[in-house]
Every structure is written in structure tokens, then in C-alpha cells.
Amino acid sequence: MNNVIIIKKNSISLLDSSSNSIKWTIEESNTILGTYRLDNYIFLYTFNGWTTNYTSLIDLNTGKFYWRDKSLSIVSNCIAIDNKIYFVNKKFKIISIEIESGKEIFEEKFPYKKWYSSVYPQLVVYDGKILAYTKKNIVKVDIHTGKLIDFNFRNIDLKEVVSMNDKFNISVNRYNSSGSAGDAFVYGAYAGDAGGGGDGGGGGGGDGG
Structure with a gap:
């Protein structure tokens, strides 16, 4: 309930709002486009500045990567x-x-x-x-x-049918980022009844995540 994901252009941090302390910070060489929280996972979306979006997966509690920089080329939900x-x-x-x-x-x-x-x-x-x-x-x-x-x-x-939606849908690096370079964005990190939540934003630009 007290976890807040803080995103800057080239870093992501987890803030404990109850103590106003940073639990961990990751510096990123690629531009960060957004995140998506799924239970104790954070999907991190980045862009290399040329043609490619990447998806990485972070452990919410430790800030460690499960895997990183996959170019998934997602075009569906x-x-x-x-x-x-x-x-x-x-x-x-x-x-x-x-x-x-x-x-x-x-x-x-x-x-x-x-x-x-x-x-x-x-x-x-x-x-x-x-x-x-x-x-x-x-x-x-x-x-x-x-x-x-x-x-x-x-x-x-x-x-x-235009689309069909259910509680298992998540955002993984295929939507446009709402941010602009250099700004910091703050997203509440919590899960909904399907295990999803967070900002719901994803990648933008390039060839898709």
C-alpha cells in the first residue's frame, strides 16, 4: 500500500511513502517510457532512441532484474x-x-x-x-x-465486436507514453483484483516492445 514507483528519464526508484525513504534505485542507459505493476513484478519499458522498444522485468521488493531488454514486438493486447x-x-x-x-x-x-x-x-x-x-x-x-x-x-x-476485455489484460510495452523527456513521473504501485494495476502506461515509439 505504501510503495510508489518514481520514474525519471533514465532512472526508476521505489519509494516507501510511510517512511519517505527510497528502497532502491536503478539507473538505465535507455530512455524510460513507463512501467506496469503486476503483483510483485514491475514491467519496465525503455526505448533505445533509434528504432527499438525494450521490456524488462523487475522484482518489486529487491529492485533486481528477472530479465531485461527483450524486444517483444507486441502488436496485440x-x-x-x-x-x-x-x-x-x-x-x-x-x-x-x-x-x-x-x-x-x-x-x-x-x-x-x-x-x-x-x-x-x-x-x-x-x-x-x-x-x-x-x-x-x-x-x-x-x-x-x-x-x-x-x-x-x-x-x-x-x-x-470492436474489442473484448477481461481481468487478465495487462499493458506490456505497446501503448504511447504520456511523458516527455526529462520529466519525473510518480506512479502508485498497487495491484487490482486481477493482479494488475499501476500506471497502465507502456512503450511508445520505435518498433514496439
Whole structure:
């Protein structure tokens, strides 16, 4: 309740507001774009100043990195469930990585990608299943093998759907930063009922996180 994440252009700190003391500080060579708090994890989003956004994962309590500077190229929303995150990258691949290790569990290309299409599938957790969908097609993701299986909604017309949201959605380096260079931003670090929270901001510029 008393943790506050303080972001400057090239540093991130954790402040204990009850004692007004800094628990830890990390100096960063790349420009910091934002953070996202998920339970005791902090996703850190940075930009190298040229073409690439990076995502790193920090332990909230210690300020140590679980992993850092991954270029994930996320173009969809991102789902966090069962200690894994799921997203779609620029190559239309549905990818799962383990949160703490950063290890890729699987990647599988969305089967209904047309050569002329630039519309990426989005993700949703529906009745405990992870689904990837567009306005025309939807598949269920086997979370163990990555195999994609055709799926049909009974009462939802995909053509009318703009987006679907659930409590497992998190922000991981695909949204524009609201900050400007050199300013310091203060974000409350807390988790919501889904384990998410924080500023909700992500990366901006470059080729995506």
C-alpha cells in the first residue's frame, strides 16, 4: 500500500511513502517510457532512441532484474495468467513466455493470416480458455502445446465486436507514453483484483516492445 514507483528519464526508484525513504534505485542507459505493476513484478519499458522498444522485468521488493531488454514486438493486447504472458507479435505469431524466467514456452502463427492483411488478432480469456480472434475467425490456444484449434461463439457476432476485455489484460510495452523527456513521473504501485494495476502506461515509439 505504501510503495510508489518514481520514474525519471533514465532512472526508476521505489519509494516507501510511510517512511519517505527510497528502497532502491536503478539507473538505465535507455530512455524510460513507463512501467506496469503486476503483483510483485514491475514491467519496465525503455526505448533505445533509434528504432527499438525494450521490456524488462523487475522484482518489486529487491529492485533486481528477472530479465531485461527483450524486444517483444507486441502488436496485440497482452494476457497474464498462470505465471505466463500471452501476446501476438508483428509476424502474427501467438507467443507465450514464462513471467519470471522470460523463457518462451511456445509460438504459433495465427492460421487465418492473409498475405494482404494488416489486422492483427487480439486475445481474450473466455471461460478459462485463451482465444485469439479477428472479426472473421477465432481460435482456442492450447496452453500446454501452443496448438491452435478452431472455436465458435454461440451468441457473439465477431463482425460487430470492436474489442473484448477481461481481468487478465495487462499493458506490456505497446501503448504511447504520456511523458516527455526529462520529466519525473510518480506512479502508485498497487495491484487490482486481477493482479494488475499501476500506471497502465507502456512503450511508445520505435518498433514496439
